[in-house]
Structures are given as structure tokens and as C-alpha cells.
Amino acid sequence: MGSLITRTLQKSLKRPFRFLYWSANSFNHKMCAMDSESLGFYTGRCILDFPPKSSRSSTWYVAAAGFCAFSSSLLAGSYSTSQSEEDSEENAHDQQNVKRKARVVFVLGGPGSGKGTQCEKIVENFGFTHLSAGDLLRAEINSGSQYGVMIQNTIKEGKIVPSEVTVHLLQKAMNGSDNDKFLIDGFPRNEENRAAFEAVTGIEPEFVIFFDCPQEELEKRLINRNQGRVDDNIDTIRKRFKVFEESTLPVVQYYERKQKLQKINGAREKEEVFKSLKPLFLPFLEEELLQLTKELLNGIDEGDYALYKRLCDPSLTAFEPDAQGHLVEGLPFHKFYLDMSKRFPSPSKPHSQVSSPKITFIGDEVALVTYTRLVQSTKDGVPCVEAFNETRIWQRGLDDSGIAVWKLIHFHKSKCPLHRAHHKSKGSPHSCKE
Numbered sequence: 001m002g003s004l005i006t007r008t009l010q011k012s013l014k015r016p017f018r019f020l021y022w023s024a025n026s027f028n029h030k031m032c033a034m035d036s037e038s039l040g041f042y043t044g045r046c047i048l049d050f051p052p053k054s055s056r057s058s059t060w061y062v063a064a065a066g067f068c069a070f071s072s073s074l075l076a077g078s079y080s081t082s083q084s085e086e087d088s089e090e091n092a093h094d095q096q097n098v099k100r101k102a103r104v105v106f107v108l109g110g111p112g113s114g115k116g117t118q119c120e121k122i123v124e125n126f127g128f129t130h131l132s133a134g135d136l137l138r139a140e141i142n143s144g145s146q147y148g149v150m151i152q153n154t155i156k157e158g159k160i161v162p163s164e165v166t167v168h169l170l171q172k173a174m175n176g177s178d179n180d181k182f183l184i185d186g187f188p189r190n191e192e193n194r195a196a197f198e199a200v201t202g203i204e205p206e207f208v209i210f211f212d213c214p215q216e217e218l219e220k221r222l223i224n225r226n227q228g229r230v231d232d233n234i235d236t237i238r239k240r241f242k243v244f245e246e247s248t249l250p251v252v253q254y255y256e257r258k259q260k261l262q263k264i265n266g267a268r269e270k271e272e273v274f275k276s277l278k279p280l281f282l283p284f285l286e287e288e289l290l291q292l293t294k295e296l297l298n299g300i301d302e303g304d305y306a307l308y309k310r311l312c313d314p315s316l317t318a319f320e321p322d323a324q325g326h327l328v329e330g331l332p333f334h335k336f337y338l339d340m341s342k343r344f345p346s347p348s349k350p351h352s353q354v355s356s357p358k359i360t361f362i363g364d365e366v367a368l369v370t371y372t373r374l375v376q377s378t379k380d381g382v383p384c385v386e387a388f389n390e391t392r393i394w395q396r397g398l399d400d401s402g403i404a405v406w407k408l409i410h411f412h413k414s415k416c417p418l419h420r421a422h423h424k425s426k427g428s429p430h431s432c433k434e
């Protein structure tokens with residue numbers, strides 16, 4: 001029946017779609033996520049009263065019209081649509097906060113496999129925000145939420161909290177963050193979690209990390225963890241292992257079939273485990289450095305010294321054509337040019353573009369960004385273009401508030417030789433300084 005409805009809708013909409021709803025009648029409350037790509041329904045019994053019986057009487061209740069395939073943004077949580085007015089306001093705030101599409105990495109593994117430990121290291125090195133589903137649920141208990149008792153009992157039993165609660169908490173945390181890169185640790189715990197998250201947020205993970213570790217090792221680690229957790233006792237630990245095998249492993253296998261799984265041997269020393277993770281995250285760092293370089297060039301085009309100062313180390317060194325073969329130290333030399341371009345703006349603002357970038361890391365804290373910079377502008381109404389070979393060296397350090405930031409510590413800029421054929425052809429852009 002689910003597949004039939006899904007197929008019919010798919011046919012009429014002619015596009016992939018997903019949505020999430022509850023079936024609520026006086027006997028039961030079910031949460032369903034419908035996904036046209038897998039042509040199926042995912043259902044799970046909901047132990048909460050969603051929606052509250054008083055608020056709607058209809059049997060089928062569209063809780064979150066998450067036509068996520070149509071929209072690339074996060075949708076407000078279906079959990080909160082059925083809550084009090086206060087929550088509705090919060091929900092509206094969630095929606096206002098809808099930003100660029102978030103990128104997500106799921107981190108899975110048995111209890112005690114080192115998910116939290118490794119996430120901390122990834123955050124330090126790769127600029128992700130860590131969202132532990134378990135921590136969010138524990139914080140919800142401590143906040144005095146009306147669902148606190150239910151969550152506490154579920155955790156004590158080693159069972160899985162209903163998806164709408166967890167997905168709402170994750171979504172709220174994502175919407176409240178300035179970051180767009182998230183490590184979601186300990187989630188999705190089961191197929192229903194997975195389908196609900198995708199249906200509500202429209203987000204599929206970039207990849208999924210799975211820490212593989214024998215149970216004897218996990219048990220030893222949990223018994224010794226000593227963080228006062230209600231579920232770190234031998235009874236609950238064994239229950240959690242069972243739930244992991246029965247409910248979470250199928251999710252791991254799902255992502256393996258989708259070729260999104262990164263299986264990591266979690267039974268090694270912490271540092272060894274982290275070494276295996278690094279190559280997975282380097283592309284994110286490369287992207288960050290390229291973005292930073294483009295931001296800097298844009299600031300130079302705009303004559304924005306404040307931005308230049310923010311991105312550069314005060315003792316920046318540089319070799320560049322204007323310095324006529326001398327090594328320039330500090331920012332004043334560059335400030336002069338930026339201020340001039342602000343004071344005497346050229347008729348058309350220059351526009352820099354980065355071509356053929358290459359990023360090389362020297363250890364964890366230094367990166368070289370090498371590229372050709374094409375600067376377009378107009379001279380006497382004629383479009384012209386200049387090309388420079390540039391190497392910029394970025395170093396990561398801590399700012400005054402202890403946050404890791406990249407600063408430019410050196411650059412080398414040289415003018416590219418002219419392209420003869422290009423600048424001879426009439427009417428096409430030519431070099432500005434012939």
C-alpha cells in the first residue's frame with residue numbers, strides 16, 4: 001500500500017520526494033517517513049502522543065511537509081510543530097535560521113568504540129561541529145523537558161529514543177550553529193532514525209564512519225569509563241550491544257551498499273585510529289583553505305584592509321613585483337596599496353579569479369596554496385586581464401579566544417609572461433600593462 005501511494009505520487013510529481021507524517025488515531029501513533037527513491041515507507045511506533053490528541057482530530061496528519069528533494073534547506077522539525085506555542089516560535093526561529101545546506105558525516109560504532117574520542121580530534125583539526133545524539137538527549141533530560149523521564153528510561157534500558165525527538169534535537173542544534181559541517185555521532189541508530197533524518201532535513205551524509213571493535217574490548221572500555229553514566233553498567237552495556245547488532249548494524253550495512261561506508265579499525269591506540277581518519281577529512285581542509293584564499297583576493301579587489309588584516313599574520317613576508325625584488329615584511333606595504341585603491345578607485349573594480357589551484361600540507365599546521373590568479377579589469381573602457389603565479393603559505397594557530405584559525409604568513413607573487421596569440425587577437429581581452 002505504501003509503495004503504491006509512493007509510486008502514484010512519484011508519477012504525478014515526476015520528481016523524487018520525501019515526506020514525514022504521523023498516523024494518529026485513538027489506538028496508536030505511528031511515525032512514517034516516505035521516500036520515493038526507495039519506494040517505501042519507514043514506520044516506527046511512537047511512544048509519545050504525537051500530535052497531541054487535542055490539537056488535531058484527523059487520522060492522517062501531515063506533520064512535516066518535508067518535500068526535501070524540492071528544497072535544499074533544512075526544514076523545521078516536525079516534533080516541534082505539534083508542541084506548545086513557545087515551541088512554535090522556536091520552530092519559526094529554526095526556519096529563519098535555514099542557511100546553506102549542511103554537510104554531514106555520520107559516526108557509528110558499537111558502544112565504547114571511540115566515537116566521542118575521535119570526534120573531538122576531528123573537530124580540533126578539521127573545523128567540524130560535533131553533535132553527539134546521546135549528549136543531546138542527556139542535555140534534554142537535564143533541561144527538565146517533559147520528555148526527560150521517557151528519555152532517561154529509554155537510555156537506562158539501552159533502547160532507542162523515538163526518531164522525532166532525536167531528529168528535532170539534531171536539527172535544532174544544526175540550525176543554531178554557524179558552521180555548515182557536522183559530525184553526527186551515535187546516530188542514526190536504526191533504519192527509522194535514518195529515514196526520518198533524511199526525510200526531515202533532506203540531507204544525505206557525505207560518508208559514514210564505522211569504528212569496528214570486538215565486544216570484549218568495548219566492554220572493558222565502558223566499565224572503565226567512569227563518567228557516571230546511567231548506562232555504563234554491565235546489564236545495560238549488554239542490552240546496548242544487542243540493540244547495536246539488531247538495529248544499528250543494518251544501517252551500517254545500508255551505507256556499505258551505498259558505498260558511503262568508511263570502516264575503521266577502532267581496536268588500536270587512539271592516535272593510530274586518528275591517523276586513519278585524517279585522509280578522509282583532508283578534502284574539507286583543502287576546500288576551507290581555497291575559500292580563505294578567494295576571500296583574501298576578493299578583499300584585495302575591494303581594497304578592504306580590515307579583512308586583509310584579519311586574515312594575515314602581522315609579520316607577513318612577501319615577494320611581489322611591486323617590491324622590486326625585495327622581501328617585504330609586515331602589513332604597512334600592502335596597506336598602502338589597499339588604501340590607494342579605496343581612495344582612487346579605478347573605473348571598474350578588478351576581479352580576481354583563481355585558476356588551477358594546488359594545495360600541499362606541511363605537517364598539520366601549514367599549507368601551501370599555489371595557483372594562477374587572473375585579474376580582470378578595464379583600462380580606458382577596454383577589458384584587460386593580467387595573470388600572476390602566486391604561492392600563499394597559511395599557518396594554523398590559536399586566536400585570542402583559543403579558537404584555531406588560519407593566517408597568511410608568506411606569499412610569493414610573480415607576473416606570468418604574456419600569451420602572444422591571445423593579446424594580438426583584436427577585440428579580445430589583453431594585458432593591462434603592455
Ligand SMILES: Nc1ncnc2c1ncn2[C@@H]1O[C@H](COP(=O)(O)OP(=O)(O)OP(=O)(O)O)[C@@H](O)[C@H]1O
Pocket residue numbers: 109110111112113114115116117118134186221222224225266267268269270273
Ligand atoms: N582507541 C582507544 N583505545 C583505548 N581506549 C579508548 C580508545 N578510544 C576511546 N577509548 C576510551 O574508551 C571509552 C569510551 O570511548 P568513547 O566515549 O569515545 O566511546 P563512544 O563510542 O563515544 O561511546 P558511547 O557510544 O557509549 O558514547 C573512553 O573512556 C575512552 O577514553
Ligand SMILES: O=c1ccn([C@@H]2O[C@H](COP(=O)(O)O)[C@@H](O)[C@H]2O)c(=O)[nH]1
Pocket residue numbers: 111132133134135137154155156158159160161162166185186187188189193231240
Ligand atoms: O540517536 C540516538 C542516540 C542515543 N540514544 C540513546 O542514548 C544512549 C547513549 O547514547 P551514546 O551515543 O552511547 O551516548 C543510547 O544507548 C540510546 O539509549 C538514542 O536513543 N538515539
